[in-house]
Amino acid sequence: MKVGIIRFPGSNCDRDVFHALELAGAKPEYIWWSKRDLSDFEGIVIPGGFSYGDYLRAGAIAAITPVINGIKDCVKEEKPVLGICNGAQILAEVGLVPGVFTENQNAKFICKWTELKVNSTRTPFTSMYKKNEVINMPIAHAEGRYYTENLKKLHENDQIILSFESENPNGSMEAITGVCDEEGLVCAVMPHPERASETILGSDDGLKFFSGMIKY
Template sequence: MKVGIIRFPGSNCDRDVFHALELAGAEPDYIWWSQRDLSDFEAVVIPGGFSYGDYLRAGAIAAITPVIEGIKEAVKEDKPVLGICNGAQILAEVGLVPGVFTRNENAKFICNWAELKVKTTRTPFTNMYQKNEVIRMPIAHAEGRYYTEEIEKLHENDQIVLSFESENPNGSIEAVTGVCDEEGLVCAVMPHPERASETILGSDEGLKFFKGIVNY
């Protein structure tokens, strides 16, 4: 399965995602921000980092680059799209997932391990977990506080993907830290599954996010 990894100026988790996808049995390749045609790829991952230095706000500049049109076309073709951290911010910025990821409640950058609950297994990225399974992955963000005025709708449509389990470090509404679109194919998560893809890193519980793409 060929999976494209989007690269923006300021992306810094692209190689980590590449490695995790290889471990999962996928065939990853890089896609630059200027590329519109993504037809060669069966799935897309937008990695973490600081695209365009988070100028204006995280994801704002990346949201108006040519590759976004290619991502929207991929969504129309029912191809899985995963946004991690800055990637999640970008997906929210362009309206491919509901809500926003805004500045942390304490206005500080948070870099730590977090316990997370898998709230749905209907996405290509969570289909290898058990519903309500608690997993451990790192977080690293300054603008990761999730907010939406339609939280009840997300519950009704099973669009909440991950929530913080033991604490809510950034003040997200109902501790939500991962959401998907109504179809479940576009997924935005603030934690970093690629940083929990091998036991030597402290956890391999994030690898199923990438194995799930291949399984799907």
């Protein structure tokens, strides 16, 4: 499976995602923000980092780059798209997932391992987990607090895919830290599965995110 990894000025988790995708058996390739045609790729991952220095707000400038049109075309073609941390902020900014990821409740950058509950297994990225399974992945963000005005709709459509289990470190609504679109093919998560892709890192719970994408 050929998977594109989007690169913006300020992306810093692209190499980690590349390695995790290789571990899962994919054929990753970097894509710069200026590329419009993504038709050669079977899936897309938008990695974490600080695109354009998070000026204005996280993901705001990345949201108006040419590659976003290519990502939207991939969504129309029902290809899986995963946004991690800054990638999640970008997907929310362009409206490909509901809600927003805004400033943490304590207004500080948080970097720590967290326990997460897998709320939905209907997406390619969570299909290899069990519903309500508790997994471990790290977070690293200053703007990860999830908010939406359509919480009822999220529950009705099974669009909440991850939530914090033992604590709510950033003050997210209902401890939500991962959501998907109505079809379940576009997922935005604040935790970093690529940083939990090998036991030497402390956990390999995140590898299934990429293995599930390839299986799909």
